[in-house]
Amino acid sequence: MVAQTRRELSALPAAAAPSAAARVRLATTESAPVRWVLIALGLGFILLVIVLPLVSVFLEALRGGIGAFLRAVTEDDTLSAIRLTLLVAAIAVPLNLIFGLAAAWAIAKFDFRGKSLLITLIDLPFSVSPVISGLIYVLLYGAYGWFGPFLKEWDIKFIFNVTGLVLATVFVTFPFIARELIPLMQEQGRDEEEAAISLGANGWRTFLYVTLPNVAWGLLYGVLLCNARAMGEFGAVSVVSGHIRGLTNTMPLHVEILYNEYDFVGAFAVASLLALLAIVTLVAKSLLEWRYGDRLAAGRRH
Numbered sequence: 001m002v003a004q005t006r007r008e009l010s011a012l013p014a015a016a017a018p019s020a021a022a023r024v025r026l027a028t029t030e031s032a033p034v035r036w037v038l039i040a041l042g043l044g045f046i047l048l049v050i051v052l053p054l055v056s057v058f059l060e061a062l063r064g065g066i067g068a069f070l071r072a073v074t075e076d077d078t079l080s081a082i083r084l085t086l087l088v089a090a091i092a093v094p095l096n097l098i099f100g101l102a103a104a105w106a107i108a109k110f111d112f113r114g115k116s117l118l119i120t121l122i123d124l125p126f127s128v129s130p131v132i133s134g135l136i137y138v139l140l141y142g143a144y145g146w147f148g149p150f151l152k153e154w155d156i157k158f159i160f161n162v163t164g165l166v167l168a169t170v171f172v173t174f175p176f177i178a179r180e181l182i183p184l185m186q187e188q189g190r191d192e193e194e195a196a197i198s199l200g201a202n203g204w205r206t207f208l209y210v211t212l213p214n215v216a217w218g219l220l221y222g223v224l225l226c227n228a229r230a231m232g233e234f235g236a237v238s239v240v241s242g243h244i245r246g247l248t249n250t251m252p253l254h255v256e257i258l259y260n261e262y263d264f265v266g267a268f269a270v271a272s273l274l275a276l277l278a279i280v281t282l283v284a285k286s287l288l289e290w291r292y293g294d295r296l297a298a299g300r301r302h
Contacts, residue, residue: 057272077246077249137159138159168240172229180219184215185215193211224285232277
Protein backbone atom coordinates (compact mmCIF):
# COMPACT_ATOMS: atom_id res chain seq x y z
CA MET A 1 0.00 0.00 0.00
CA VAL A 2 2.75 2.42 0.96
CA ALA A 3 4.80 1.49 -2.08
CA GLN A 4 1.81 2.07 -4.38
CA THR A 5 1.22 5.52 -2.83
CA ARG A 6 4.86 6.45 -3.37
CA ARG A 7 4.67 5.36 -7.03
CA GLU A 8 1.54 7.47 -7.54
CA LEU A 9 3.21 10.54 -5.98
CA SER A 10 6.33 10.10 -8.08
CA ALA A 11 4.16 9.92 -11.20
CA LEU A 12 2.66 13.35 -10.55
CA PRO A 13 3.90 16.10 -12.82
CA ALA A 14 6.45 18.52 -11.39
CA ALA A 15 3.98 21.39 -11.71
CA ALA A 16 1.63 19.67 -9.25
CA ALA A 17 4.16 20.02 -6.42
CA PRO A 18 4.37 23.49 -4.85
CA SER A 19 7.60 25.38 -5.39
CA ALA A 20 9.96 26.19 -2.52
CA ALA A 21 8.89 29.84 -2.50
CA ALA A 22 5.24 28.81 -2.37
CA ARG A 23 5.90 26.47 0.54
CA VAL A 24 7.63 29.29 2.43
CA ARG A 25 4.67 31.62 1.82
CA LEU A 26 2.24 28.95 2.98
CA ALA A 27 4.27 28.36 6.14
CA THR A 28 4.59 32.06 7.08
CA THR A 29 1.24 33.47 5.98
CA GLU A 30 -1.77 33.11 8.22
CA SER A 31 -5.36 33.81 7.41
CA ALA A 32 -6.84 37.21 8.28
CA PRO A 33 -8.84 35.96 11.31
CA VAL A 34 -5.74 34.35 12.80
CA ARG A 35 -3.69 37.52 12.29
CA TRP A 36 -6.34 39.69 13.91
CA VAL A 37 -6.65 37.33 16.88
CA LEU A 38 -2.88 37.33 17.42
CA ILE A 39 -2.71 41.12 17.13
CA ALA A 40 -5.64 41.52 19.55
CA LEU A 41 -3.99 39.21 22.07
CA GLY A 42 -0.71 41.11 21.86
CA LEU A 43 -2.33 44.52 22.18
CA GLY A 44 -4.56 43.32 25.01
CA PHE A 45 -1.59 41.98 26.94
CA ILE A 46 0.31 45.27 26.50
CA LEU A 47 -2.78 47.24 27.54
CA LEU A 48 -3.32 45.22 30.73
CA VAL A 49 0.30 44.84 31.81
CA ILE A 50 1.89 48.14 30.72
CA VAL A 51 -0.50 50.85 29.60
CA LEU A 52 -3.20 50.63 32.30
CA PRO A 53 -0.77 50.47 35.24
CA LEU A 54 1.16 53.40 33.80
CA VAL A 55 -2.01 55.46 33.34
CA SER A 56 -3.19 54.59 36.85
CA VAL A 57 0.06 55.94 38.32
CA PHE A 58 -0.51 59.36 36.76
CA LEU A 59 -4.22 59.34 37.66
CA GLU A 60 -3.48 58.55 41.30
CA ALA A 61 -0.75 61.19 41.39
CA LEU A 62 -3.22 63.83 40.19
CA ARG A 63 -6.16 62.63 42.25
CA GLY A 64 -5.76 65.50 44.72
CA GLY A 65 -5.27 68.08 41.99
CA ILE A 66 -2.26 69.85 40.55
CA GLY A 67 -1.64 71.68 43.82
CA ALA A 68 -1.35 68.49 45.85
CA PHE A 69 0.91 66.98 43.19
CA LEU A 70 3.24 69.98 43.23
CA ARG A 71 3.36 70.02 47.03
CA ALA A 72 4.25 66.33 47.05
CA VAL A 73 7.11 66.62 44.54
CA THR A 74 8.55 69.80 46.10
CA GLU A 75 8.53 68.53 49.69
CA ASP A 76 12.00 68.59 51.29
CA ASP A 77 12.43 64.82 51.63
CA THR A 78 11.24 64.31 48.05
CA LEU A 79 13.70 66.86 46.69
CA SER A 80 16.45 65.19 48.71
CA ALA A 81 15.51 61.80 47.21
CA ILE A 82 15.54 63.27 43.69
CA ARG A 83 18.96 64.87 44.23
CA LEU A 84 20.37 61.65 45.67
CA THR A 85 18.99 59.57 42.79
CA LEU A 86 20.55 61.92 40.25
CA LEU A 87 23.86 61.94 42.16
CA VAL A 88 24.07 58.14 42.34
CA ALA A 89 23.27 57.81 38.63
CA ALA A 90 25.77 60.57 37.75
CA ILE A 91 28.52 58.57 39.48
CA ALA A 92 27.51 55.02 38.60
CA VAL A 93 26.82 55.51 34.89
CA PRO A 94 30.23 57.05 34.01
CA LEU A 95 31.97 54.29 35.98
CA ASN A 96 30.03 51.67 34.06
CA LEU A 97 30.78 53.49 30.82
CA ILE A 98 34.53 53.28 31.45
CA PHE A 99 34.33 49.67 32.58
CA GLY A 100 32.01 48.65 29.75
CA LEU A 101 34.25 50.17 27.10
CA ALA A 102 37.40 48.62 28.56
CA ALA A 103 35.83 45.18 29.01
CA ALA A 104 34.22 45.10 25.57
CA TRP A 105 37.43 46.27 23.89
CA ALA A 106 39.51 43.65 25.68
CA ILE A 107 37.07 40.80 25.00
CA ALA A 108 36.35 41.64 21.36
CA LYS A 109 39.76 42.80 20.17
CA PHE A 110 42.27 40.70 22.12
CA ASP A 111 42.91 37.07 23.02
CA PHE A 112 43.96 36.34 26.59
CA ARG A 113 43.58 33.77 29.31
CA GLY A 114 40.53 34.25 31.45
CA LYS A 115 38.35 35.79 28.73
CA SER A 116 35.52 33.34 29.42
CA LEU A 117 35.77 34.05 33.14
CA LEU A 118 35.53 37.81 32.49
CA ILE A 119 32.41 37.31 30.36
CA THR A 120 30.88 35.19 33.12
CA LEU A 121 31.59 37.87 35.72
CA ILE A 122 30.00 40.51 33.50
CA ASP A 123 26.84 38.41 33.30
CA LEU A 124 26.81 37.69 37.04
CA PRO A 125 24.48 40.58 38.06
CA PHE A 126 21.86 39.25 35.65
CA SER A 127 21.66 35.99 37.62
CA VAL A 128 22.01 37.36 41.16
CA SER A 129 19.06 38.94 42.94
CA PRO A 130 19.62 42.68 43.57
CA VAL A 131 18.73 42.12 47.24
CA ILE A 132 21.49 39.49 47.49
CA SER A 133 24.00 41.85 45.87
CA GLY A 134 23.17 44.53 48.43
CA LEU A 135 23.48 42.01 51.25
CA ILE A 136 26.92 41.01 49.97
CA TYR A 137 28.17 44.59 50.44
CA VAL A 138 26.73 44.67 53.97
CA LEU A 139 28.51 41.39 54.80
CA LEU A 140 31.76 42.73 53.39
CA TYR A 141 31.80 46.36 54.49
CA GLY A 142 29.22 46.54 57.28
CA ALA A 143 30.13 47.15 60.91
CA TYR A 144 30.22 43.39 61.56
CA GLY A 145 31.38 42.38 58.08
CA TRP A 146 34.69 40.98 56.95
CA PHE A 147 36.34 44.39 56.61
CA GLY A 148 34.15 46.10 59.22
CA PRO A 149 36.73 46.33 62.06
CA PHE A 150 39.44 47.64 59.74
CA LEU A 151 37.13 50.26 58.19
CA LYS A 152 35.87 51.29 61.63
CA GLU A 153 39.42 51.74 62.86
CA TRP A 154 40.12 54.17 60.01
CA ASP A 155 36.65 55.77 60.24
CA ILE A 156 35.73 54.70 56.71
CA LYS A 157 32.05 54.04 55.98
CA PHE A 158 30.80 52.23 52.89
CA ILE A 159 27.33 51.25 54.10
CA PHE A 160 24.31 53.45 54.86
CA ASN A 161 25.69 56.39 52.89
CA VAL A 162 26.15 57.53 49.30
CA THR A 163 29.19 55.28 48.80
CA GLY A 164 27.16 52.16 49.51
CA LEU A 165 24.39 53.30 47.18
CA VAL A 166 26.90 53.86 44.38
CA LEU A 167 28.58 50.48 44.92
CA ALA A 168 25.27 48.63 44.86
CA THR A 169 24.07 50.53 41.79
CA VAL A 170 27.32 49.94 39.90
CA PHE A 171 27.12 46.21 40.58
CA VAL A 172 23.54 45.91 39.41
CA THR A 173 23.98 48.01 36.26
CA PHE A 174 27.48 47.34 34.98
CA PRO A 175 26.51 44.58 32.47
CA PHE A 176 24.31 46.93 30.40
CA ILE A 177 26.98 48.88 28.54
CA ALA A 178 29.46 46.03 28.24
CA ARG A 179 26.83 43.62 26.96
CA GLU A 180 25.67 46.14 24.36
CA LEU A 181 29.20 46.72 23.03
CA ILE A 182 30.71 43.22 23.10
CA PRO A 183 28.68 41.69 20.22
CA LEU A 184 28.95 44.93 18.24
CA MET A 185 32.74 44.98 18.49
CA GLN A 186 33.00 41.26 17.81
CA GLU A 187 31.01 41.56 14.58
CA GLN A 188 33.14 44.49 13.44
CA GLY A 189 36.27 42.38 13.76
CA ARG A 190 39.84 43.60 14.10
CA ASP A 191 40.78 44.54 10.55
CA GLU A 192 40.57 48.31 10.95
CA GLU A 193 42.50 48.28 14.23
CA GLU A 194 45.24 46.10 12.72
CA ALA A 195 45.43 48.39 9.69
CA ALA A 196 45.74 51.47 11.91
CA ILE A 197 48.50 49.88 13.98
CA SER A 198 50.34 48.79 10.83
CA LEU A 199 50.27 52.42 9.68
CA GLY A 200 51.94 53.57 12.89
CA ALA A 201 49.06 54.45 15.19
CA ASN A 202 49.49 53.55 18.84
CA GLY A 203 46.85 51.74 20.89
CA TRP A 204 45.23 54.88 22.30
CA ARG A 205 44.91 56.61 18.93
CA THR A 206 43.57 53.41 17.40
CA PHE A 207 40.91 53.18 20.07
CA LEU A 208 40.03 56.88 19.94
CA TYR A 209 39.84 57.31 16.17
CA VAL A 210 38.93 53.83 14.91
CA THR A 211 37.18 51.72 17.54
CA LEU A 212 35.20 54.37 19.41
CA PRO A 213 33.52 56.01 16.37
CA ASN A 214 32.32 52.60 15.17
CA VAL A 215 30.51 51.90 18.45
CA ALA A 216 29.44 55.43 19.41
CA TRP A 217 25.72 54.91 18.87
CA GLY A 218 25.72 51.49 20.49
CA LEU A 219 27.51 53.06 23.44
CA LEU A 220 24.87 55.76 23.74
CA TYR A 221 22.17 53.10 23.58
CA GLY A 222 23.79 51.21 26.45
CA VAL A 223 24.19 54.39 28.50
CA LEU A 224 20.47 55.13 28.19
CA LEU A 225 19.53 51.66 29.47
CA CYS A 226 22.12 51.82 32.24
CA ASN A 227 20.91 55.23 33.41
CA ALA A 228 17.27 54.12 33.48
CA ARG A 229 18.12 51.06 35.59
CA ALA A 230 20.38 53.09 37.91
CA MET A 231 17.61 55.57 38.72
CA GLY A 232 14.96 52.91 39.16
CA GLU A 233 16.96 50.39 41.19
CA PHE A 234 15.26 49.35 44.43
CA GLY A 235 16.43 45.99 45.80
CA ALA A 236 20.18 46.51 46.16
CA VAL A 237 20.02 50.12 47.36
CA SER A 238 17.26 49.21 49.83
CA VAL A 239 19.66 46.90 51.68
CA VAL A 240 22.64 49.28 51.84
CA SER A 241 20.78 52.57 52.35
CA GLY A 242 19.61 52.21 55.93
CA HIS A 243 16.40 54.05 54.94
CA ILE A 244 17.53 57.31 56.51
CA ARG A 245 14.85 59.74 55.44
CA GLY A 246 16.22 62.79 53.68
CA LEU A 247 19.75 61.36 53.58
CA THR A 248 19.98 57.88 52.00
CA ASN A 249 16.57 57.37 50.41
CA THR A 250 16.51 57.38 46.63
CA MET A 251 13.26 57.96 44.74
CA PRO A 252 12.15 54.29 44.69
CA LEU A 253 12.82 53.99 48.42
CA HIS A 254 10.99 57.24 49.09
CA VAL A 255 7.96 55.91 47.20
CA GLU A 256 7.88 52.87 49.48
CA ILE A 257 8.06 55.02 52.62
CA LEU A 258 5.26 57.35 51.49
CA TYR A 259 3.07 54.41 50.52
CA ASN A 260 3.61 52.68 53.86
CA GLU A 261 2.61 55.94 55.57
CA TYR A 262 -0.62 55.97 53.54
CA ASP A 263 0.44 59.14 51.72
CA PHE A 264 -0.85 57.76 48.45
CA VAL A 265 -0.83 61.07 46.58
CA GLY A 266 2.81 61.67 47.51
CA ALA A 267 3.82 58.10 46.72
CA PHE A 268 2.19 58.14 43.29
CA ALA A 269 3.49 61.65 42.60
CA VAL A 270 7.10 60.50 43.07
CA ALA A 271 6.32 57.27 41.20
CA SER A 272 4.98 59.34 38.30
CA LEU A 273 8.36 61.08 38.08
CA LEU A 274 10.05 57.69 37.77
CA ALA A 275 7.46 56.62 35.20
CA LEU A 276 8.09 59.83 33.28
CA LEU A 277 11.80 59.08 33.33
CA ALA A 278 11.10 55.62 31.90
CA ILE A 279 8.97 57.13 29.13
CA VAL A 280 11.65 59.70 28.27
CA THR A 281 14.25 56.92 28.14
CA LEU A 282 12.02 54.83 25.89
CA VAL A 283 11.40 57.77 23.55
CA ALA A 284 15.11 58.59 23.42
CA LYS A 285 15.90 54.93 22.69
CA SER A 286 13.29 54.83 19.90
CA LEU A 287 14.54 58.09 18.39
CA LEU A 288 18.09 56.80 18.50
CA GLU A 289 17.10 53.61 16.70
CA TRP A 290 15.04 55.55 14.15
CA ARG A 291 17.66 58.25 13.49
CA TYR A 292 20.83 56.17 13.65
CA GLY A 293 19.55 52.64 13.15
CA ASP A 294 21.26 52.43 9.77
CA ARG A 295 24.60 53.31 11.33
CA LEU A 296 24.15 50.76 14.08
CA ALA A 297 23.22 48.10 11.52
CA ALA A 298 26.14 49.09 9.32
CA GLY A 299 28.47 48.82 12.29
CA ARG A 300 27.17 45.36 13.11
CA ARG A 301 27.56 44.23 9.49
CA HIS A 302 31.05 45.66 9.20
